[in-house]
Amino acid sequence: MTSTMLRPPAVRPPAAGRPGLRHRAERLWTASPLTWIGLVIGVFLSLFPFYWMIVIASRTNDAANSWPPPFLPGGKLGENIQRVLDNGDANIITGLANSFLVSGTITVATVFFGSLAGFAFAKLRFRGKNALLLIILASMMIPIQLGVLPLYILMAKLEWLNTMPSVTVPFLIGGFGIFMMRQYAEQAVPNELIEAARVDGCSTWRIYWHVVVPALRPAAAVLGLLTFMEQWNQFFWPFVVLADPANPTVQISLRSLNTAYFADNSQIFAGTLIATLPLFVVFVLFGRQIIGGIMEGAVKS
Amino acid sequence: MSSLETTAPPGLDPSRSRRTARRTPSGFPWLTRLDLRLSPYLFVLPFFVIFAIFGVYPIFYTVWIALTDRSPLNATISFVGLDNFVELLTNDPQFWNAVWNTFGMFVLSTVPQLLLALMLANALNRRIRGQMFFRLAIAMPIITSTAVVALIFSMIYARDFGLANWLLDLVGVDPIDWRANRFASWFAISTMVDWRWVGYNALIYLAAMQSISKDMYEAAALDGASRRRQFWSITIPQLRPTIIFTLIISTIGGLQLFTEPLMFTSGSGALSGGSEGQFQTITMYLLEVMNTRFRWGYAGAVALVLFLLIASVSFVNYLLARRISSDK
Amino acid sequence: MSVTSRRRFAAIALASVAVLATGTACGNDSESGDGPITLVVDVFGDQGFGYEELYKQYESEHPNVKIQERGKGLGLGDYNTRLTQQITAGAGAGDVVALEEGTIVQFYAQADKFVNLADHGANDLKSNFLPWKWEQGLTPDGKVLGLGTDIGSMAICYRSDLFKAANLPADREQVGALWPTWDDFIATGQKFVAADKKHKFVDSATNFYNVVLMQTAGAGSGHTYFDKNNQLVVGSNPDVKSAFDLTTKMISAGLSNHLKSFSNEWNAGFKNGTFAAIGCPAWMTGVIKGQAGDAFAGKWDVAKAPGTGGNWGGAFLGVPKSSKHPKEAAELVKFLTSAKSQAEAFKKVGNLPSSPQALSDPAVAEATNDYFSNAPVGKIFAAGASELKPVYLGPKNQAVRDAVENALRSVEQGKAADAAWQDAVKNGEAAGK
Structure with missing residues (x-):
């Protein structure tokens, strides 16, 4: 298995390496x-x-x-x-910094918690596993719009309004990350290896760290990339809770740019360019992995 | 906890556990037992903590709000039972207009989206040079945010200086006021959705196509079946589970459609989605009720009905998917 | 868990906490202790409130106060949505918040979430405000919710170059004389569009409508969609119907540029100079200057509005209870709404003072605006401002207004006026429920 493609080598480009075909x-x-x-x-x-x-x-x-x-x-x-x-209303530099911080934190947390829980669901036996997994699947269907009002009140009570934790903490780990890691762990981590580690007296945590993590690395990379992209592009929830134009995420900066300077299209488009550039770089560097991840996910589900 | 302790951890041979216990460096067998029983729960705990606080609690709170007439404009809150739901379902044409728009745009965007994706995937499944280039190029739109997509396309569909109207002008068609006409606005918004998602779905289909055995095609070709015939009688049936999967994803996304139609208009009242609500979606209506009419109880009811709609459409999809995979 | 892995875990946990903590640090820290306090002022609108110099002055007079402004560039709709959430949640709002004329009524019901400015000596300042403006800032039980900043008043801003090219008079006195009534205004528009095929006469139906409605209601019933008991009267108030009818008449005369107010296209319309006149409360002069830009300096002028004068817009400043420094915030409100400050804001962004002292201040009364061909804006807008009767706007004014404006836009897009009126009433009643 290469690090560029997640796909196990079973599937090859069509007709490659098949000499003697009619x-x-x-x-x-x-x-x-x-x-x-x-x-x-x-x-x-x-x-x-x-x-x-x-x-x-x-x-x-x-x-x-x-x-x-x-x-x-x-x-x-x-x-x-x-x-x-230079635009004082958009604060796009603050927006970029905040977006990096938020997306980065969520990405690290999602990969960590996702691989941990994915490993548990794939390889550990415990009571209520299937029921818990079903809850995780169902959670992926719940739109944030459903609880937007109570969530807002909650954020206000925590005094998180207009701060980055309000757009970070609720998304630290989602159903998708766990599900994806579970699917991958199921095939990528051999049971024998786990058993052997147990025999050697490893704790579950050590098994995770020394056996599971290395095996999950390719999937973790893809999950990280997809999570980062998704979080970078979040709009609805930041739009609701980040009311302070001085402390936005980059998408909210764009919106401020659009409301304040809407007739100035060249400036707005320069803004969209800036907001998209980081993901463009990610895409150029890791496009193969991202595409591999999308295709891999498809076969799994 | 006690019931757990009497059950041996399934899948682990008890003798092995004992051996494990013996060789634990710490030398505390009870620690190992605790580790085996507790660790799985600890590992999945973070999700459930986050989900309980930021997922479940708001839902129950929403249910409670939906049964009241709560509003920031009312000094008191009174319990109104199911009144909000009754009004919503029997006496709210604007809500049903939003449902109609949402489903209309859902169909108008999803059907071409999946068809185009199928065609692209089928083309990519051929032996062509530059596979990776093509894959990267068609997948690239997913790096843009919905806000960026909405901004770019709003300008393409501008009434007075827009690219789309310029193209129409080239072929001698009168300019269209894309925000005035219901179908035109649906079309414009659907293209925003499609532009972002066609490549993504094409890759998913491509992956599924590549896992179809080549022998089937070769056999069919020997029998003289045309490519078109092969596509419809081999590829499509083999792809059915994948198609259902993409349908579910599109359903969840499509029924929550918000940013594109919101940013399609600018200025005050953008939530009303056009002068006659031509492209107001359910989520937009939800925010309108919540934020400009301040009927929070009623907004709670709208949110719950939206959720039920998504859940039931997804459930139907799920049943279909199960049926199809068990048929195989 | 082994010692090393435990240590590693602790390191990860620490790292994530640290990352989160830096996130928190970006927020507006709530200070405590003896250091300088920061007062956050929330405003709205393209041009803000023109307070920049005043903040500097206040900060230098009060070394323990730092002022931070938010919201310049934010549309009123967005601003009000957020403010409502913040007030209801009891957190997140600034120490000083701007309350617009059309939305302050909505906060009467939440007066307990605001500092009663009377507790900070506001009642002594009553004579600093026009009587009707002062009244609007009071809750029904007499609490002082906000102190007035500006009023809208009413005029017509027009492109003198286009008027001249269409063989209409360009001088502001003569232009004002063209339209004693709104019907005359429409007749003038018809002459204009007959002579000039490239431009429309006015920007939009909705702007025209709001100007007419506020004037008609001010002279008539004194309320618009809600009567003073907060009963929804959108279908029965004759002032609404007559403003609506006048607007549809204007549309069918082909005068409207069909640009949705405060939208992209509307702003592009200013930039490209696609229409010749616009209903013009004082704050609109700032919008025009900001949107049309230097290319149109000296091409715009201001004339008196048809009819009897009126008021659209204007705002108040209030202090939410969530402020940690209510006393200091109230002092800042008193400073920013003083006659002198209002005159200063007028100079900056054209917001017409709500203080009679400021209105008679030569700096305002004799002010001319060079962007608008040196029009005596002080005199034009201040004329009759003190005799105005306030128009009562109900708590859900904005929602109903959106519904009626949407109906008018559908007429611009080809719908029959009668059917649109049915829509306006039906949707307005649903929105105001």
Whole structure:
């Protein structure tokens, strides 16, 4: 198993390494021109909004509101980004820092608690396991909207309003992380290894740390990436509890930018660019793992 | 606890446990026993603590609120029984309008989304150069937040200087006021949802397609079945559980649709989703009732009905999924 | 658990606590002890309240006070939603909060969550405010919920360059003379759009409607959607119906640019200069200047409004009970709402003072606005401000207003006026329930 792809080696790219296949069957997997056209259109539609974001973010606002719309980038990108960074209402630098802090904390906690609980559900026997697992599955279905009012009152009582714990603590561990780690642990951690460790007198915690953690590392990386992306993009709940424009997450900065300077599209788009950039870097560096994780999750469930 | 102690930890041979106990460095056999019994619960505890405080407690509180006329504008709170639910279900056209919109946009976004994803996955399942490039490119929209998506597409669908209207103008169609017309607004919002999720679903389908045995296709090809035929009679049936899975995910997301329609309009009253509520979703209505009408009790009822809707649609999906996987 | 792994676990736990703790540190710390205290002031609106210089002055006079402002750039709807949650939850609101004219009524029922400013000597200041403004800040049982900052008053802001190009008079006296009544205003608009096919006459139906409604109600029933007993009268108040009808008449005359007020498109409309006139309370001058920008300096002007004058908008400052420094906060409110401060804010963002002393202060009364072709804004807006009758807005005013405005927008989008009126009443009644 490589660290780039989560998938066990059972599934290979189609037809690879299968010499001696009949010509006809071989032809089955070749791409027709139609396939290529479809893919190219798909890629174009998928990437165009990113391109357009750069176009608008690199032009003056007058050009952004002109007719016909502009299609080539201009030279104002640095200037627009500077304007966003200097913007006293959006506080986007604070927003970025807060988002890193919040998403990072949640990611670490999710991977840690998720692998711990996933290991327990996959490999340990205890009473009420199935019932507890069912609760975890059901919890994934509950929308945050359901309890938004009581949650708000709770945050107020804890004096967490407008602070980062209000958008961090409730999300430290979710059902998805546990479920994903359980699925992976079930196949990736051999029972024999656990038994052997027990015989050697390891405590459950030591088994987790020395046997399970190394085996779960690839899945943990993917869970971490997916969690970070999801948390970075949170909008609804921060929108409700972070009322102080001086202390936002980056998505709330964007919203402030939009309400305060809505006619200034070049500045707004420069803001979306800044807000998306960290995840773009993550995607460039770890895109293969992310895609592997998505595909892996699909086969599991 | 006592009942637990009389049960040997299942799966562990008692003799082995004893051996384990003997070789525990600490030399405290009771510690090992405690470890075996308690550790699993300790390991899953963090989730249940968080879930109890931030998941379960608010739900029960919401149930209680929904049975009252609580409002920040009322000095007193009185118990009204099921009045809120009765009004919601029998005498609230705006709520049903929101339900209609939510389901309409759900269908309008989900059906093309899954079809397009299937087609893309089918194309990616061919032998093509640059597999990884294509996968990365179509998956890239998932790095954007819904807020960013809404901002970009709101500008594409602007009435006066929008890209979409410019394209229509090129082919000689009159510009559309995307926020005025119900279907146009549904279409615009659905494209936002689809843009973000088609690639993601395509990857899921691709993974499932790759686990289908190649021999089936080869046999079918030998029998003279066309590619199209193979797609419909082999790929689709094999993919049914995966399709159900993506349907459930889309259901949960689709019925909670909020950020895209909210940020589709700007300015005051964005929660009302268009001049005639053309694209007001249930979540938007929930926040409108809560935050501009200040009927918190009633908002509690809306929240619960939304949850019941999601739960029952998901449950139907789940039943379907079980039925299909047991058929296999 | 072995010693090493336990230590490792402790390290992880410590690390996560540390991370969380730094998160907390980002929040507004509530100070205690003898050090300087921080007072948080919550305001709303594109331009804020224009208090920056005043804070500096206050801080230098009170070395133990630091002032932090939040909310500049926040729309009124968002602001009010948050404030309501914060007040109800009893936490999170600033030490001083702005209460808008249309929403202060909603907080009467929660007067126990606010400091009664009368306990801090506010009653001595009664004569510092226009009588009707003072009344609006009182709860029904006479507590002082907030002290007035500004009033809206009413005028018409117009593009003199476009008027001239359409062969209409451009001078503000003559322009004002064009429209003794709103019907004359519509007739003028028809002449304008006949001569100028590229621009619309007014920005939107809803802005026009609100100006007309506030004027009609001020001269008539004295209330809009709710009567003074908080009974919903959206369908039966003739003032609402007549403002609605006048607006649909304006729409069918083709005068509206169909821009939703306070929206993206609306702001783009200012930037691109797509309409020629807009109903203009004093605070709107700040909005226009901020949105239209330097490119339109000197092209805008201010004329008197049709009809009898009126008031739309304006705000108050109050102190929530959740403030840890109610005494200091109340002092700050008294300072910010003093005649001198109001005159200063007028200079900064155009908010018309609610204090008669400030209104007669030459700095206000003789003020001209260079952005608006040196129009004597002080004189235009202050005219008749003291004789105004206040309009009572009910506790759910904003919700009903949204419903009626939506109906008007549907007329702009092609719906028949009669059917839209049915919608307005039906949805307004649901919203105000």
